[in-house]
Amino acid sequence: MIFDAVSAETLRHNPNNEVTAGVDRVTDPAGRTMIRKRLRPPAPQTGAPQNPWSASLNPRHWNYWRREADVYQSGELRASLDRAGLGLPDSEVEEHADGVTLWLEDVAGVLGTGFGLADHVAVAEAAGRWQAQGPLDTPWSSERFLRTYSTRWANAYLLFDDDDAWAQPLIRDNWPDGLRERWKRLLDHREFLLDLMERLPRTRSHLDFWVCNQIRRPSGGFVLIDWAFAGDGAIGEDVGNHVPDAVNDLFWPAERIGELDRACFEAYLSGLRPAGWMGHANVARLGMVASCVKYTWLLPLMLEQAADASHGAYHEAADSADLYRRRGASLWHLTSWCGEALALAADQS
Numbered sequence: 514m515i516f517d518a519v520s521a522e523t524l525r526h527n528p529n530n531e532v533t534a535g536v537d538r539v540t541d542p543a544g545r546t547m548i549r550k551r552l553r554p555p556a557p558q559t560g561a562p563q564n565p566w567s568a569s570l571n572p573r574h575w576n577y578w579r580r581e582a583d584v585y586q587s588g589e590l591r592a593s594l595d596r597a598g599l600g601l602p603d604s605e606v607e608e609h610a611d612g613v614t615l616w617l618e619d620v621a622g623v624l625g626t627g628f629g630l631a632d633h634v635a636v637a638e639a640a641g642r643w644q645a646q647g648p649l650d651t652p653w654s655s656e657r658f659l660r661t662y663s664t665r666w667a668n669a670y671l672l673f674d675d676d677d678a679w680a681q682p683l684i685r686d687n688w689p690d691g692l693r694e695r696w697k698r699l700l701d702h703r704e705f706l707l708d709l710m711e712r713l714p715r716t717r718s719h720l721d722f723w724v725c726n727q728i729r730r731p732s733g734g735f736v737l738i739d740w741a742f743a744g745d746g747a748i749g750e751d752v753g754n755h756v757p758d759a760v761n762d763l764f765w766p767a768e769r770i771g772e773l774d775r776a777c778f779e780a781y782l783s784g785l786r787p788a789g790w791m792g793h794a795n796v797a798r799l800g801m802v803a804s805c806v807k808y809t810w811l812l813p814l815m816l817e818q819a820a821d822a823s824h825g826a827y828h829e830a831a832d833s834a835d836l837y838r839r840r841g842a843s844l845w846h847l848t849s850w851c852g853e854a855l856a857l858a859a860d861q862s
Contacts, residue, residue, distance in 0.1 A: 516549075516616060517541045524548070525725070525828060531555060531568040532578045532741060534612060538619060546619040548602070553612040554578045565665045573656045575720075575742055582606045582613045583653040584740040590649060593717065597643035597788070599636075599735050620736045625724030626764045630776060633759075636727055636735050637752050637777040641784020648745060649717035655744030658720050659807055660707050662742070666810040673700070673813045683819040687834055688841035695848035696812050699805065702855065706806035709858055710747045713800045714792060718746025723758035724765075725827065748792065749800025752781045753850075756801075757808065760843040762827040763835075767842035774846070799857045802850035812844050 518539035526536040534551035555568035555578060568578040584590060585604040594600050602618035623632065672678040679685070679693060699706075719726070720742035728736045756774050759765035765773055778801055782794055790797075815837070818824065824833045 516547055518549070521549070527566070528828065529564070530566040530576070530741070531564060532566075532576060548615075548617040548619050550581070550615040550617060551612060552579055552582060552615065572653045573744075575655045575658045575661045575744075577653065577655065579613055580653050580655070580743060581740045582615060583651070584743055585615060585617075587651065590651075590717075590743075593646050593649065594643060594737070596646070597784075598639040598733075599643055599737055601740075602736050602738060617738070620728045620730065620738075622728045622730040622736070625727035625729075628724060628727070628729070628764075630773070632729055633755075633765075633773060634776050634780040635733070636729070637755065637780040638784035639735055640722065640751055640755075641781040641786075641790070642788040643784075644716040644718070644748060644751070645785045645788030645790035646717065648715045653744075655720065655742055657711065658718075658742055658744060658746065659710050659750065659804070663707075663807045663809060666814065669810040669813045669817070670700070671813070672816040673697075675816070678816040678819070681816075681819045683833060683837045684816065687837040689845050692812075692841065692845055692848070695851075696844065699848055699851040700809055702851065703806055703809050705858075706803050706851070706854060709803050709854070710750065710800065710806065713747040713749070713803075714796065715745055716748050717743075718751050719743055720746055720751065720754070722751035722755050723762075724755075725762070747800040747804070748785075748790075749781070749797045749802075750804050752777050753801040753804030754807065757805075757843050757847060760846075761811075761840055763831060763839060767839035770843060770846045795857055795861070799854060799861070802857070803854035805847040805850040805854065808844070808847055811840075815840065 516539060519542055520540045521537040524536045524538055526533060532552055534553045536550045538546055539549050540546050555570060569576050571577060585601060585606055591601050602620050605616045607614040607616060719737055721739055726737055726739040756777055760767050760770050778798060782797055785797060824836050825831050826836055
């Protein structure tokens with residue numbers, strides 16, 4: 514595509530992911546803008562990857578390097594989203610010798626980071642309508658995302674049993690009493706929850722469904738971006754990512770996480786039902802709450818990072834005490850999800 518860019522503004526993204534060579538908003542001489550996202554294949558390497566965000570050549574891998582280009586070229590996926598009130602930005606895919614460039618519509622509207630409760634409800638309901646359509650089997654769909662993504666932090670758990678780590682001021686002063694014991698229960702049930710999530714009904718999934726990847730157009734419809742992980746997921750898994758991530762990266766008040774949880778689940782269910790999903794409500798709820806297993810590495814990693822001089826949320830600087838307080842509330846809520854998942858699983862056995 515020929516776009517005569519005269520300026521470029523780097524956009525907030527994950528710079529650690531080896532797939533992403535850059536994301537920016539480019540402007541032409543007439544003032545028109547587009548989003549340019551550059552994808553690159555993995556560099557040759559020997560031995561095990563050192564970066565937990567390493568790219569892959571395997572189309573089923575959770576971080577397959579060109580999956581997002583394949584998504585934007587999929588008429589079937591685009592049509593299924595349109596039926597649900599979701600959508601993809603207008604796009605063109607430019608192939609070149611050292612990777613792919615995505616030229617994407619600079620979508621006008623409200624980014625999910627500014628959503629109110631009504632917007633969260635509406636996007637959760639649209640997700641239900643979309644996922645009621647069932648699995649999407651393509652050559653590029655990721656498989657076993659939850660397991661492979663959540664277990665890639667091999668060294669994240671080293672400090673969990675370290676009393677000195679728990680005595681650090683950021684931890685001691687900002688996390689709820691009892692969180693250590695409750696998180697240990699989640700860790701002890703990690704394999705059980707991963708197995709459980711893999712046995713739940715399957716559906717098409719974004720697998721990075723959260724506010725930074727959602728835009729609401731002035732017309733009321735939604736656009737989803739950043740499809741790098743898309744593929745097979747459990748019913749409820751995407752909305753189970755949406756709720757805690759909004760709090761973890763400081764885009765929703767921690768003290769209102771229970772309200773967001775209840776509202777999004779009810780909306781998701783109300784989207785599933787009219788679109789033809791015939792399963793029991795408890796099955797969808799189980800998929801949502803058992804997805805807490807995705808975050809088992811987060812608390813131990815925060816123990817390690819508590820000694821750092823500064824901290825950030827989604828690659829921007831944040832007040833350390835506020836970050837740890839708000840994430841502490843989210844982590845506590847995730848332990849409640851663990852208990853609920855275990856109870857629901859026992860009822861269904």
